[in-house]
Amino acid sequence: MQRLIWLRHETKPFEQRSCLTPNACKKLLELGHDVIVERSPVRIFEDAEYESVGCKLVESNSWINAPLNAIIIGLKELEDADFSLSHRHIHFAHVFKNQHGYEKTLSRFIKGDGLLYDLEYLTDSNQKRIAAFGVWAGFAGAALAIDLWTHTQLGMNYNSKAPLVPYENEMAMVDDVEERLNKIISRPRVLVIGAKGRSGKGAVKFLRAIGIEATMWGSRDTITNHPIEEILGFDILINCALIKEPRSPFLDLQTIEKERNLTVISDVGCDPNGPCNPLPIYENCTTMDIPSIKIQDNLYLTAIDHLPSLLPRESSEDFCSQLLPHLVDFLDNKIENSPWERALEVFYRKSYDLSPDEITIEENDSRDKILM
Structure with missing residues (x-):
């Protein structure tokens, strides 16, 4: 036909x-x-x-x-x-x-x-x-998380890099982010939530390409005790969890006011206006023009809803x-x-x-x- x-x-x-x-x-x-x-x-x-x-x-x-x-x-x-x-x-x-x-x-x-x-x-x-873009969303979401963290450590405004532009290929993205990361002696402690899903696997793939082994959480690690204060001990949170039903959040505004190491959140899930949002700490997605926002002092978030567009x-x-x-x-x-x-x-x-x-x-x- x-x-x-x-x-x-x-x-x-x-x-x-x-x-x-x-x-x-x-x-x-x-x-x-x-x-x-x-x-x-x-x-x-x-x-x-x-x-x-x-x-x-x-x-x-x-x-x-x-x-x-x-x-x-x-x-x-x-x-x-x-x-x-x-x-x-x-x-x-x-x-x-x-x-x-x-x-x-x-x-x-x-x-x-x-x-x-x-x-x-x-x-x-x-x-x-x-069919899904998840692997590339996670890959790019991890790249932005590391790059945003690196900018904060170097005292640089990440939004000055905007607008973000697509990379020729994945290795070009890795090389670009790694070039700035190598200016810093220490490496961040990174948590990936939803690490076994498509996006999570993409995030882990990028992190390993730059020599970082993340802590990987699955659904069993986030099933109880919400909000999860343990997240505050990491430097970077990359959220790749696929949430299909409303549930208690991973973090809320009250929790992030507590003492924390957490400096950067990359919300690959990116659903700020939906009832299934596990991170109700921001109201709108970020964009290629404005890739990050300040949530509180020394806490920045990136949440672009078409991350694979960077590749x-x-x-x-x-x-x-x-x-x-x-x-x-x-x-x-x-x-x-x-x-x-x-x-x-x-x-x-x-x-x-x-x-x-x-x-x-x-x-x-x-x-x-x-x-x-």
Whole structure:
């Protein structure tokens, strides 16, 4: 069955990644599908790379007027707007944990009869994500943690380094951070929470590349005694824990007022506005423009929600290699008991759970249509 895949341009600032590489698009074309790619001045892969494999190029953000049978695929969330969403969309929407603005986003899908297959909720039968950037998020999150700590030790303002820019490859990132770290005799005591997950493994990988062996905690180490005052004895906390349900925090504002060695927190989990946030000590994510914030005297935090953007080519190629086999199944309509069916069930459930006051439905629309 021939399908129309529409790869959209990313509008999130500093986002150069793509969930479909030119080679992946070539494979989709060879399978008989149509692939349209929006021109992008920021994507890590050049427009010409897509054109050379046979993709049709169109203007940025033209997906809005794409045929209704087009499957709109991207990476990060759509820009905030008021028009309804009528296509099938595949991307990270950041709405199913009741994040800021989730009501409006889901309402747009309900009003437009569109569907959302959230990449975060494409899971196998064991509820494990089939494709993730986690390793590179942890890798970059650890790099920023060490670099921020190094800047504080050298009396330097980390934000003076902004805006952060992507690295050519992972070794370029390691070399850059290590160059400053080597100006300091001592090495920090580092704690990685969630060390056995994808992000945690990435963080440990970076730390070992610069000769630091971190203390690694898993879920058993954080299951009781919250807030966890033991964290205050470390110099750096790198939080890579995947928290799916509300729980008591690892740290809170009252706890960090106590005597501590803790100087830097890198929150790779990065969910400050959600009910599952284990670090309710800050209100907004940091950015490539302002990568760190001061929480208290001698305590700084970095929490960028698209860390793999600092290694865009490697992270894109890795993610796409994980996603592509499942995308081929989706296009072949092999969705029964699949990650796609599970993701769609989450969309239906979260949409239907919205209260009537949270949805503005057109006169001829029906809330029940999301169950059709």
